[in-house]
Amino acid sequence: MLAxxxxxxxxxxxxxxxxxxxxxxxxxxxxxTRSCICGSDLHLYHGMVPDTRVGMxxxxxxxxxxxxxxxxxxxxxxxxxxxxxxxxxxxxxxxxRQGLYGxxxxxxxxxxxxxxxxxxxxxxxxxxxxxAEYVRVPYADVGPVKIPDWxxxxxxxxxxxxxxxxxxxxxxxxxxxxxxxxxxxAGPIGIMxxxxxxxxxxxxxxxxxxxxxxxxxxxxxxxxxxxxxxxVDDVVVFMKKTTDGLGADVAIDAVGGDAKGNALHTLFGVKxxxxxxxxxxxxxxxNSVKKGGIVSIVGVYGPTGNMVPIGNxxxxxxxxxxxxxxxxxxxxxxxxxxxxxxIDPKAMITHRVPLEEVADAYHLFAAKxxxxxxxxxxxxxxx
Amino acid sequence: xxxxxxxPAAPNRIVPAEVLGWGVDAEPDNDPTxxxxxxxxxxxxxxxxxxxxxTEVKILQSIEYARRPAVFGTAVPxxxxxxxxxxxxxxxxxxxxxxxxxxxxxxxxxVIEGVADDLAKARIPNIPAEMGARAEWAHNRGGLFRKIAxxxxxxxxxxxxxxxxxx
Numbered sequence: 001m002l003a004x005x006x007x008x009x010x011x012x013x014x015x016x017x018x019x020x021x022x023x024x025x026x027x028x029x030x031x032x033t034r035s036c037i038c039g040s041d042l043h044l045y046h047g048m049v050p051d052t053r054v055g056m057x058x059x060x061x062x063x064x065x066x067x068x069x070x071x072x073x074x075x076x077x078x079x080x081x082x083x084x085x086x087x088x089x090x091x092x093x094x095x096x097r098q099g100l101y102g103x104x105x106x107x108x109x110x111x112x113x114x115x116x117x118x119x120x121x122x123x124x125x126x127x128x129x130x131x132a133e134y135v136r137v138p139y140a141d142v143g144p145v146k147i148p149d150w151x152x153x154x155x156x157x158x159x160x161x162x163x164x165x166x167x168x169x170x171x172x173x174x175x176x177x178x179x180x181x182x183x184x185x186a187g188p189i190g191i192m193x194x195x196x197x198x199x200x201x202x203x204x205x206x207x208x209x210x211x212x213x214x215x216x217x218x219x220x221x222x223x224x225x226x227x228x229x230x231x232v233d234d235v236v237v238f239m240k241k242t243t244d245g246l247g248a249d250v251a252i253d254a255v256g257g258d259a260k261g262n263a264l265h266t267l268f269g270v271k272x273x274x275x276x277x278x279x280x281x282x283x284x285x286x287n288s289v290k291k292g293g294i295v296s297i298v299g300v301y302g303p304t305g306n307m308v309p310i311g312n313x314x315x316x317x318x319x320x321x322x323x324x325x326x327x328x329x330x331x332x333x334x335x336x337x338x339x340x341x342x343i344d345p346k347a348m349i350t351h352r353v354p355l356e357e358v359a360d361a362y363h364l365f366a367a368k369x370x371x372x373x374x375x376x377x378x379x380x381x382x383x
Numbered sequence: 384x385x386x387x388x389x390x391p392a393a394p395n396r397i398v399p400a401e402v403l404g405w406g407v408d409a410e411p412d413n414d415p416t417x418x419x420x421x422x423x424x425x426x427x428x429x430x431x432x433x434x435x436x437x438t439e440v441k442i443l444q445s446i447e448y449a450r451r452p453a454v455f456g457t458a459v460p461x462x463x464x465x466x467x468x469x470x471x472x473x474x475x476x477x478x479x480x481x482x483x484x485x486x487x488x489x490x491x492x493x494v495i496e497g498v499a500d501d502l503a504k505a506r507i508p509n510i511p512a513e514m515g516a517r518a519e520w521a522h523n524r525g526g527l528f529r530k531i532a533x534x535x536x537x538x539x540x541x542x543x544x545x546x547x548x549x550x
Contacts, residue, residue: 007508008493008497010514012513013512013513023436023437023438023457024434024454026433026434026454050487050490051489051490052490053458053459053461053490054459054496054500055458056459090433092433094425094427097430098422106452106454107452107453107454107455109445109452110443112447116452116455122458123486126442126456127456128456176409177406178399198403198404198405199404199405199406199409200408200409201406201409204397205397223402273487302483304480340404342403342404343404357517359513359514359517360515360517360521362515363515363516363519364522367515367519369518369522370521
């Protein structure tokens with residue numbers, strides 16, 4: 001079968017790989033019909049995630065058709081069309097039972113701190129991902145959800161990560177009616193966090209980025225007040241001034257380790273890899289939020305450490321909330337939002353690319369070319 | 384310190400009540416620990432475990448685990464020099480910088496092994512294509528020419544330096 005094949009930082013291609021097989025009685029094999037490239041895939045692509053092995057297939061946002069199920073999978077059968085949450089979760093451990101499906105303790109031998117994630121290095125369990133014609137789906141009786149007849153596959157594929165992560169960013173922010181929410185990053189997650197902040201009753205939604213085309217998009221889609229941080233002398237002073245000197249009620253870091261905006265962080269976090277990615281978005285979030293406020297982190301960082309003003313977290317009495325999205329927990333509500341038209345996921349898709357052109361799609365997305373916001377790979381001709 | 388003067392209302396200020404779906408999920412009791420404190424049905428540290436996956440490949444396991452998780456990926460088993468380094472890395476916990484630094488080092492060694500693998504199979508990797516040169520050509524031709532010029536200049540400087548050293 002054809003699959004994306006990581007060859008090293010900034011280098012990917014497609015290769016013929018062996019078909020995945022059922023390795024556990026709760027596995028399924030899914031024929032992939034849509035598979036996105038996620039902003040967090042770019043951390044892998046840039047060589048920032050430890051234990052990313054040459055030959056691995058990325059891809060944790062995918063949907064498709066069940067081809068085969070293991071002996072213990074009773075709720076799915078061959079031919080079902082499913083969307084597959086990016087977290088691999090057993091559904092019965094201490095964490096899954098608390099709704100923390102992104103923190104399952106039975107899916108990743110390599111790290112206790114990280115759950116199992118498709119195609120996200122061996123640090124996240126060593127699973128091949130969905131940027132392929134077929135993919136192995138463990139615990140298939142827990143994660144995959146049948147796609148409703150009325151739902152477009154382009155909407156379904158974005159419910160595997162982007163929509164739940166953006167929604168949980170807003171949920172973790174503990175937004176109260178009338179709150180001012182500042183979001184760092186106008187990538188797909190920041191865009192979705194802006195949309196969802198309103199659902200929780202935000203009074204103002206402010207988004208910072210440095211790419212005008214993305215700011216233009218979120219201005220309409222969120223909607224949101226938008227600012228290019230390169231045109232602002234000091235992001236934190238700007239935020240204080242626009243909130244009567246107090247700061248935002250909540251701040252969301254929707255960027256993670258690839259953040260632009262500070263040469264020091266870029267040098268240490270991205271070029272030298274001496275910290276776990278550039279943490280300037282988190283730095284701004286901590287310093288832009290008001291005393292007693294909440295910082296919600298969904299941007300992805302590596303497992304080592306970052307230079308952030310933790311002293312300000314103490315002195316300001318901040319609450320920091322962070323997690324990989326608990327997709328399974330959130331899906332019922334999110335499907336309802338899509339049906340009611342409150343969230344329009346597929347509007348974010350700017351590029352639909354055959355799997356064979358995966359290298360170009362990665363470069364397009366990473367270099368922010370051609371107005372790219374969300375690229376979707378189409379294996380198997382989308383069928 | 385004086386409080387900065389308030390900026391005039393931003394021209395793109397939005398009226399919340401006019402936003403589709405405003406407040407439909409507002410939850411005054413949204414607790415900072417949600418959902419971790421939802422302990423209904425929480426089995427504690429002893430839950431009925433899934434069947435254990437069997438494997439014939441080497442699975443590297445964090446020493447912070449009391450037992451191996453039931454299910455795991457087998458995408459790329461450790462092998463070669465990078466595999467030796469990866470195995471060594473797992474002697475230290477996730478809390479150790481050395482653990483992660485060794486894994487990052489193994490990743491870099493693995494890239495060289497990947498090229499060697501290709502060559503051993505009589506395949507010359509098309510590195511420009513793997514780096515998305517076609518997209519760069521289509522959408523950022525000026526940038527592509529700049530990169531080529533910079534790379535060419537760097538190569539010329541290195542060549543000149545080598546030549547001078549030989550003389």
